[in-house]
Amino acid sequence: MKIARIIVDVPSSQTNRLFDYKVPERLEDVVQIGMRVIIPFGPRKIMGFVLELTSDSNVDKLKNIQDVMDLTPVLTPELVEVGKWIAETTLCFYVSAFQAMLPQVLKAKYEKELWLLAEPEELTPSLEQLFGGRGVIPYEELKEHNLSYSAIQKGIQEGLMEVHYNVNSKETKKKETYITPGVPIEQLEEMYVDIPSQAKKQKQIISYFLEKEREEVRQKDLLGTLATTRASLKPLLDKGLLKEVHKEVYRDPYQNREYEPTTPFALTDEQSAAISPIHKSISTKQHEPFLLHGVTGSGKTEIYLQSIQHVLNNGREAIVLVPEIALTPQMVERFKGRFGSRVAVLHSALSAGEKYDEWRKVQRKEVQVVVGARSAIFAPFENIGIIIIDEEHESSYKQEDYPRYHARDVAIRRGEYHQCPIVLGSATPTLESFARAKKGVYTLLSLHKRMNEASMPEVERVDMREELHAGNRSMFSRSLYDKMQERLQKGEQTVLFLNRRGYSTFVMCRDCGHVMECPHCDIALTYHRRNERLKCHYCSYEEGMPDKCPSCESDSIRFFGTGTQKVEESLQHMLPEARIIRMDVDTTRRKGAHERLLTKFGNQEADILLGTQMIAKGLDFPNVTLVGVLAADSLLHLPDFRSSEKTFQLLTQVSGRAGRHKLPGEVVVQSYTPEHYSIDLASQYDYESFFQKEMNMRKMFQYPPYYFLTLLTVSHPNHLYTMDVTQKMSQFLREQLSERSVILGPTPSPLTRIKDRYRYQVMIKYRNEPMLIKVMNRLFQLYEDDVQNKDLQVTIDFQPYQMM
């Protein structure tokens, strides 16, 4: 007897284990590991993932698998193992890990229906009204009718009706109809003669196939070329001369685009030296992690491309991860240009259907290269030859919601399985990675020089306090203003960077200092100019703009801070002749808007590109010779131990946008604390000194990479209860963990209240804590009951990036 061991689609601690099911005879050759199946579970039917196939079970009364949902497994055996590992190391449910690895559309959808078994006359009047002459009704309709639950229950007991559970998958495959001869060509010729002469169009269609012995034609094309309709095709199909074939076509968002084919560039000496260890690792099938540290514009991408070429020549596959924000058409073009249709692209701007189609291309091995954001690390390849993570320092590689995995860790795990190299590339590696490279855990490859012998642009730091003392109250320093004007005269372009986070537009009373805050989240509300309303970014609470201060009744309540819109207005006022493009969430919301604006800027239809984080990366415009950073220190003062590192990374990235080609570039960094080491060293492009300095700070304050962090967050609507539970948990951790570990807290979370829930946290700092996962599991068990029945929420984040 064939038994399948299954993870059921019920994310709860009690069901987070394998359940055994019999494989019915008709499915014996169909069911495979990694497949989604439909199974009866209690009174209902749900989806489950087959993880194991065996022949015996400890459970005596087994139910049958009802049906399969896939014909090809959606998870390869390797990915099943990866999913289990994610669940066990990030403490999430198995089913949640598997869901996170698959396209959204493969998530099961459930619906409940009520089926009428008896004749309508046998029903009570209220039930008869409920069915209204129909045989099946959606279960939800019960709520609309004023029927008691027991009346339904009674009806079911009496056998008048029945509850049906349906399991569906949302995936749809786009199909296209093709027409092909239904009989051999000689026979078709004979039958052609028999077509009555008045059926002119039918004869035309058949001769179309006979002429060039055509095998298969798209129906759309056929009817188009012959200027006819399906009316004349139909009889031929009915008589069997021709037949229809339905073929799956992919929704290809890039299909109407042409990519300029590119050929490999000759590598510089530095590049050659960096690429040869990677090639060696590919050829010898040795797993090895590399850290490729190369200044902006040093040609890291070319190294990726040539390494991938080497992998493809070996008949293997490649995964390239790029931060979401850098996954621009320019970036895609570079890969499609080199590898054409062998590339699939996976990122969040695609529709669910498009994402599924790209994923299917990978599943069917129709492509060998995947370029995508974080979740592309789960591409179902089975013969991976290289995994590349570009801009390795980007925090978006860590998923900030459940399951909290880091793509870099998954990459290394997959690299070990496939025995292939992992390349982490960055101009500003995370301290963690650079420290590992120094220790020899990663192999360090360095590119110090820019290509085209371009030099890094000169950086001028402007002290905005001095500007104010000199009577300049505008948001542009005199120096930046002069330089922008100069660019306008010379017909060169400027990129202005504004860090939005530091510029949030909050509303404050100038008389008493009262700040408008969200009543549920304890954070400042953001002023939205368009409809004059105040919104909370965390819970979407909103209210109108007050005309009097609610605290002191003064009418000098105003909004403060600056958004890109405000900067644009001021800029237009100062430089009326400048053509400005603003890029922020508002102007790029519509599909394709991002690309259109960049193309416009690339075609020099604008002089100044003003934007937020989204323009900090990957842009490469030859005519840009000036980059302005409006508030370099706005990131520095966030409550985050990585703020210096983030500032250094951001300034380096932004500076890299200028003078990448023939024209030399210049950078102006405006700041209220220009002497801070991260601003100072970024302006000198001195990564090494920054690394040393920041490492000292981290050592002193016991932060990563010297210590590991784990963040435990507890939330509940009741304030006292939350504090109490968090207190007990921290006590438990102090008792269970080693004495050398530091347990901070409980402290209120930086966002103390979100959606009417109080949040407290405990931070654990440790160097070596092999029992941590076990201890955490035990902690979860202790509070399982409260989580299930008392609305308690407990989240655990190993190696958190965001402390909130």
Place this chain on the structure above:
DNA sequence: AGCACGCCGACT
């Protein structure tokens, strides 16, 4: 997570 079962108070 659902869903059934069972115990309890509130009502026709």
Place this chain on the structure above:
DNA sequence: GTCGGCGTGCTC
């Protein structure tokens, strides 16, 4: 009595 509230325990 019976209806419906909620706590408890189970799902191969």
